[in-house]
Amino acid sequence: MLNLRQISIRRGRKLLVRNVTFQAHAGQRVGVIGANGSGKTSLFALLLGELEADDGELGIDPNDVFAHVAQESPNSSSPAVDYVIDGDIELRKTEAAIEKGEASATRNDKKLHELYEKMEAIDGFTAESRAAKLINGLGFSTDDLRKPVREFSGGWRMRLNLARALMCRSDILLLDEPTNHLDLPAILWLERWLKRYEGILLVISHDRDFLDEVCTRIGHIENNEMNFYSGNYSQFEAQRAEHLAQQQAMFTRQQKDIKHIQGFVDRFRYKASKARQAQSRLKMLERMTLIAPAHADSPFHFHFAKPKKQPQHLLGLTDAALGYADNGEEIVLDNVTVNLMAGDRVGLLGVNGAGKSTLVKALASGSTLLSGERLLSKDTKIGYFAQHQLDLLTPDQSPLDHLRLYAPDDRESDMRNYLGRFDFSGERIFEPVAPFSGGEKARLVLALMIRQAPNLLLLDEPTNHLDLEMRQALSIALIEYTGALVVISHDRHLLRSVCDELLIVHDGIVDRFSRSLDDYPAWLKEQQDLQSAAAAETVDHEKQKPLVNKKQLRQEEAQRRQRLKPLTDKVREIDRQLETRRHALQTTENSLSDETIYTDPERRDELTDLIKEQSSLKTAIDALEWDWIEASEALENAN
Numbered sequence: 001m002l003n004l005r006q007i008s009i010r011r012g013r014k015l016l017v018r019n020v021t022f023q024a025h026a027g028q029r030v031g032v033i034g035a036n037g038s039g040k041t042s043l044f045a046l047l048l049g050e051l052e053a054d055d056g057e058l059g060i061d062p063n064d065v066f067a068h069v070a071q072e073s074p075n076s077s078s079p080a081v082d083y084v085i086d087g088d089i090e091l092r093k094t095e096a097a098i099e100k101g102e103a104s105a106t107r108n109d110k111k112l113h114e115l116y117e118k119m120e121a122i123d124g125f126t127a128e129s130r131a132a133k134l135i136n137g138l139g140f141s142t143d144d145l146r147k148p149v150r151e152f153s154g155g156w157r158m159r160l161n162l163a164r165a166l167m168c169r170s171d172i173l174l175l176d177e178p179t180n181h182l183d184l185p186a187i188l189w190l191e192r193w194l195k196r197y198e199g200i201l202l203v204i205s206h207d208r209d210f211l212d213e214v215c216t217r218i219g220h221i222e223n224n225e226m227n228f229y230s231g232n233y234s235q236f237e238a239q240r241a242e243h244l245a246q247q248q249a250m251f252t253r254q255q256k257d258i259k260h261i262q263g264f265v266d267r268f269r270y271k272a273s274k275a276r277q278a279q280s281r282l283k284m285l286e287r288m289t290l291i292a293p294a295h296a297d298s299p300f301h302f303h304f305a306k307p308k309k310q311p312q313h314l315l316g317l318t319d320a321a322l323g324y325a326d327n328g329e330e331i332v333l334d335n336v337t338v339n340l341m342a343g344d345r346v347g348l349l350g351v352n353g354a355g356k357s358t359l360v361k362a363l364a365s366g367s368t369l370l371s372g373e374r375l376l377s378k379d380t381k382i383g384y385f386a387q388h389q390l391d392l393l394t395p396d397q398s399p400l401d402h403l404r405l406y407a408p409d410d411r412e413s414d415m416r417n418y419l420g421r422f423d424f425s426g427e428r429i430f431e432p433v434a435p436f437s438g439g440e441k442a443r444l445v446l447a448l449m450i451r452q453a454p455n456l457l458l459l460d461e462p463t464n465h466l467d468l469e470m471r472q473a474l475s476i477a478l479i480e481y482t483g484a485l486v487v488i489s490h491d492r493h494l495l496r497s498v499c500d501e502l503l504i505v506h507d508g509i510v511d512r513f514s515r516s517l518d519d520y521p522a523w524l525k526e527q528q529d530l531q532s533a534a535a536a537e538t539v540d541h542e543k544q545k546p547l548v549n550k551k552q553l554r555q556e557e558a559q560r561r562q563r564l565k566p567l568t569d570k571v572r573e574i575d576r577q578l579e580t581r582r583h584a585l586q587t588t589e590n591s592l593s594d595e596t597i598y599t600d601p602e603r604r605d606e607l608t609d610l611i612k613e614q615s616s617l618k619t620a621i622d623a624l625e626w627d628w629i630e631a632s633e634a635l636e637n638a639n
Contacts, residue, residue: 002025002047004058017221018225020056032044032221040204040221044176048068064172081146129626179490300422314484321369336359347486356460357386383456402448403451406452424443438465442462463489582621
């Protein structure tokens with residue numbers, strides 16, 4: 001049990017939280033939310049013993065094991081799978097003790113047997129297969145298991161840090177923004193894993209769908225206080241909205257936001273070319289009526305200026321091959337044809353590395369266009385946001401200096417008011433941006449992009465580093481936006497709110513995703529062995545075939561069996577190996593059940609060999625069972 005009583009935390013002279021009191025028990029999953037800088041990470045530091053409370057009592061069982069994700073990017077030469085297994089400290093200690101005991105000249109067989117029993121109790125013999133499942137679940141390929149950690153990029157190393165934390169058999173798990181370096185498929189896998197976690201989970205996140213799926217309680221830090229709500233994020237939002245609905249000022253702001261969207265709906269809902277966009281905003285309007293009050297006191301209130309020109313055809317790629325030519329031509333996507341028209345609102349889906357950013361770069365500047373045609377209207381004005389642009393800010397210049405480059409004729413008072421809508425106020429607008437947080441830099445880049453009044457927005461993960469309030473403000477601004485947009489995001493709420501059409505980037509192609517965003521997890525599952533598009537095409541082809549005689553049917557059936565034979569043989573061979581090893585394990589364990597083997601000095605070597613054989617057989621059986629599952633799924637999908 002975790003027990004905080006009247007806890008207060010300060011950083012220097014700044015009070016972060018005061019009088020925090022709450023209890024958490026095994027099985028509870030608590031989402032910790034609040035504005036950036038409100039004290040969420042400091043609370044985690046307190047629990048980990050890295051920070052002391054200024055007041056109050058912290059009640060933690062000294063035997064409880066904490067797990068958290070290291071924020072430092074690892075630079076280890078160890079294989080990825082070994083690095084992840086290192087997260088189970090007790091396992092590594094037990095392995096070291098066994099190795100030391102076996103190498104000792106005066107070894108203690110009874111002690112060794114106890115250590116082997118402990119390995120069995122902590123699932124030590126299945127550690128490698130469990131680590132492999134974690135690594136695969138977070139998006140790595142099987143070939144990555146033995147790859148040295150230092151050969152991965154920074155984002156993939158942070159995924160390994162997450163896998164390492166999950167590998168630890170902890171009582172209390174602390175996760176600070178675990179989805180930041182994950183794509184949507186990995187986030188969906190992590191949600192399923194966390195819902196099975198049996199300990200106490202505390203997670204900081206700005207992803208509302210993730211909080212909805214995982215959390216059973218919400219701890220909200222606001223005005224130096226932490227209040228707790230039962231349920232997930234949507235239930236918290238409804239409870240908080242009910243409380244804030246008593247404030248008249250909230251109604252005024254809410255109605256203003258709704259009026260903007262309603263105006264769009266009223267103008268375009270009966271216009272054929274805009275009907276789909278109008279219906280999308282109408283649905284969002286219905287949802288806004290419920291959720292907007294909870295964000296009425298947000299410091300962010302901004303809108304996109306109406307584009308000066310809105311050509312019907314904005315931008316297109318025809319028969320394009322996209323990729324990189326730095327070290328020889330590397331084609332990432334081929335035969336790409338995309339046409340963006342006025343009012344289009346497109347979301348891009350696909351795993352990390354599939355080519356989503358490559359596509360957006362081709363649209364933005366043509367920098368990844370290897371062949372084909374890129375057609376840009378002379379009146380198209382592109383607003384492009386990507387994470388690398390945060391590094392393009394001039395470190396020694398202030399937000400006001402940056403804004404002057406885009407609005408040299410604006411009065412300083414107008415620029416200060418504009419930056420204030422993005423929560424840059426007071427002396428902050430005159431300070432160099434070098435020490436700004438990732439969230440502040442992202443807000444500034446968005447502010448500069450919006451100020452240019454583009455008629456086409458290309459947004460590559462715009463919500464990274466943004467807190468919940470800023471994400472909500474951005475969603476509302478994009479709903480009102482009258483131009484076209486293309487969005488890459490793992491924030492499902494943003495995609496659901498602002499996109500009318502989804503494109504899927506996979507297997508080197510770009511295709512229309514005909515299902516809803518909620519169907520994406522099911523689609524991903526189908527793609528594990530066989531693309532759903534290829535399967536659908538095969539079914540249609542079979543339906544169109546003319547009737548054939550029995551001889552032809554027999555020939556086709558024989559060809560099918562021949563095609564499936566390698567897969568069938570593989571399943572049968574694994575079955576045979578499993579049967580052999582299970583029989584051998586039973587024989588070994590029968591021998592170990594003989595009590596005399598532990599007391600007879602002359603049978604010491606026999607005992608050691610039997611224990612090693614037992615461990616080896618259990619590891620082999622676990623690996624074979626995993627292979628059998630994969631082989632059986634491959635055979636089923638091929639059928």
